[in-house]
Every structure is written in C-alpha cells, then in structure tokens.
Amino acid sequence: MSGAHDRKRYLTIFGVLVLFTLLEIGVVYTGLARGLIVSALVALACAKAAAVALYFMHLKFETRVLRVTVGVPMVLPPLYAVVLMLEAAWHAALR
C-alpha cells in the first residue's frame, strides 16, 4: 500500500534530520579548526534542507521542469553571498 511505503520513507527522513541536527550541535562543541566547523555545518544544513525539499515537499516526484524552476533560483544566492563576503573581508583587511 503506497501510504505505508510513504510513511516508512517519511520516518527515515525524520531520523536523518534529527541525526544531522545532533551532528551539527556536536560539531560546534568540538575543538576542530574553524574552517572545518563552518564547512561541516554548512554541508549538514544543506543536506537537511535538500532532504526536506526532495522528500517532504515531494520535489523528487515532480517533473524535471518544476525541479529546475525551483532549483535554479536557489543556486544564485549562495554565489552572491560568497562574492559579497569576499569583498567585505577584503575591505576589513584594508582597515
């Protein structure tokens, strides 16, 4: 029955989300290098966001056109953020 199959999938995704959230909090309290901590946190957050979008918002089961319609605009902000952060850091270094 498709409903039961879906529920199993939903609960699996729930487990992943909780596990990744615990990992995130664990990472913050480790003494790792700052760059490693930030990279790990960003990667875990993006993975969680993707899991919600693909499985809870059912993007995985939509057509390619709808996925592209949603996906392409979401690529632009991170690129823009990196450019602006580099520029801001460069200004800070000049001071």
Next chain:
Amino acid sequence: MSDAATATAIPGQKPVPHFGSASYGKIGMWIFLITDGLGFAGLLIALAVLRAGATQWPPNPEADRLGIPFTAVMTFVLICSSVTMVLALAAAQDGNRKQLLAWLGATVAGGLFFLCGQVFEYRHLMHEGMTLAADHFAGTFFVITSYHGLHVLTGVIYLAVMLALSVRRPLGPAHINLLEIAGLFWHFVDLVWILVFTFVYLIPNPATGGVR
C-alpha cells in the same frame, strides 16, 4: 509521496504542460516559495556580509550570547511538525479522517510551541541586554528570526484553517490538493529554519566561540 499519489488530477483542471500532475495551486505555491526563499536569502546574505566585514563577531560578546540547547529543542519540534504534516497528508490520501485531524492538530501544536519558545527566548535575550538596535549581531538576529517567526505564525493560522476545513469536507482530490499546498508552505518554514539555525546560531565566532 509515491508517484501514484502525485498523479491525483484535480477535477476540472487541465494538466499544465511539462508540470505533470502538479495542480495550478501547487505550481503557484512553488513560485511563491521561490520568491520568499530569495527574500530570506537576502537577509542571510546581509548577515554574512556584516559578519565578514566585522573584526569581531558578535561585537558585544557579553550580551550577544545565544542559547544553543534551547534552540536545538525548538528545531527538533519544528522538524517533528514537518513529519506530522506529511503523515497528515498520507492519512488524507488513505481517506483516514481521524488520523488526518490528529496529525494536523499535532502540526499546529508544534508551530504554537515554536512560537512560544521564540517569545520566551526574545524576553530572555532582551533581559540580558541584547536588543534590536544594540549592534549588528542583535539587529540581524532579531530581524531574521522574527521574519521567520511571522512565517511560522502565518503557517499556524493557515493550518488551523485547513484543520477546520478537514473536519467535514470530503477527502477527495481537491481537498488533498489544498492540504498538499499548505504542507508545502509549512515544510518551507521548516527548511528555512534549518538554515537560520545553522547560520545564525551554530556558526561560532572565533573570539568567544559564540556558544553558550
């Protein structure tokens, strides 16, 4: 949701080319969520730029300290409410009204719990001297989290209306479609919080560790 479920056509609606069985409402909600997502992205980018340009973040380590454990509980509750939302949709697809009402009610309760937690957190932070205009850290924190909080409030109201409609309405494709659209908004609210939790709370500041 499996392929069979998304193939539910809405009576009277012609499929939109290239969008498969997605209804007009679902496509419209997705387009709205993209624009809303870009709005949140703008706020998070502003945070990133202010932070990248700051010699120390947070500027006032004594006052600007966020509670990670408390916020982690709120994050867990919001994740749970996303799960109850999809379980509510699955129940509706199975024609199980009792389960639908139970899961949808749990989703609304989760949203209310999150909002109450946010009010509690704000009162605590302000009591410790972290106010909106104190510095860039506090300003970006309150703007981003309250903007998200308004979305949670909107979602709670939206789902409460869907809960009321679900009491008597026939659980046909049209109502399931409305539930799915409401679910998209609620999952979006959860998705945004996942990013806010990481970028605002978790990414520490080298000077103070930014963690309490």
